[in-house]
Amino acid sequence: MSFFSDVERDLVVAARTPLADGVVALDLVSHNGRDLPVWTPGSHVDVLLAPGVERQYSLCGDLHDRSRWRIAVLREDAGRGGSVRLHDEVVEGQRLRVRGPRNHFAFEVTPGTRYRFLAGGIGITALRAMVATAEAAGADWTLEYAGRSRATMAFVAELTAAHPGRVTVHAADEGARLDVRALLAQPRSDTAVYVCGPTRLIDAVEETLADWPPAALHAERFEAREFGEPVWPDPFEVELALSGTTVVVEPGQSVLDAVAAEGVVVLSSCRVGTCGTCETPVLEGAVEHRDSVLTPAEQAEDVVMMVCVSRAAGPRLVLDL
Ligand code: FES
Incomplete structure (x- = not known):
């Protein structure tokens, strides 16, 4: 939920x-x-x-x-x-x-599913309640928790004491590095992977899970993904269906700023595509998703977009604004 x-x-x-x-x-x-x-x-x-x-x-x-x-x-x-x-x-x-x-990183326990949690550093904060929920439900779960040293890793003593058979600590100063590829080498249809931490960890998990069912991966990024130049480099039109106006979004301008200039305020927070606050329904048009919130499957649907960073992939979009 x-x-x-x-x-x-x-x-x-x-x-x-x-x-x-x-x-x-x-x-x-x-x-x-x-x-x-x-x-x-x-x-x-x-x-x-x-x-x-x-x-x-x-x-x-x-x-x-x-x-x-x-x-x-x-x-x-x-x-x-x-x-x-x-x-x-x-x-x-x-x-x-x-x-x-x-919540853009929702977690629910499904009977018969194994849960593999991977936390990097402060990413443990997003996973701690999931671990508690999985444990309370009697689910099959493990947590791989990576950090520079135990002294820098929040909740590490509590988690290892409470779940000694399920939590593995990968502290770099102990020489215990997390080998994502070895851990997730075998694609499994009964396993959900939840990862939160630095970009390099999430990228490694994404790469490793390339042959897994697409729904297996659940990731939350604190840092924005990097993107190249927009696929549609020219100005594009955004029709605001509720307001009955059309705005032109210039190269280098965000949809968020362009609609704000017309007096249409979309709530925003991070403005770099990581928090999901500016999620806006898309009624028509193809989107180039440049956010770090939606899953690839959600992005492919083109039902919503993060207007702080995502853009049109063509000359025109219609938004439910
Ligand atoms: S304001 Fe955070 S994703 Fe757009």
């Missing part, structure tokens, strides 16, 4: 807890003590730090504890500044504006 909520709320930081070197957990509660909305494994929220400064974080706390949401923030000194602000400036008792939750 997936959730797509665009509701914004001010939440209070109830606790800050160091989880690993460079990783801090923030527990967020409502200001009046009321329960927070339910969420599903794979969900994330947008933390709105300032106008135009938003960051996405997976919910990684207890699914059944409605009193709080937990996010875990990896400090990225070479990043765009959001994680450093959350590490250095946010204190207990402070309010944070939060939007969501949304």
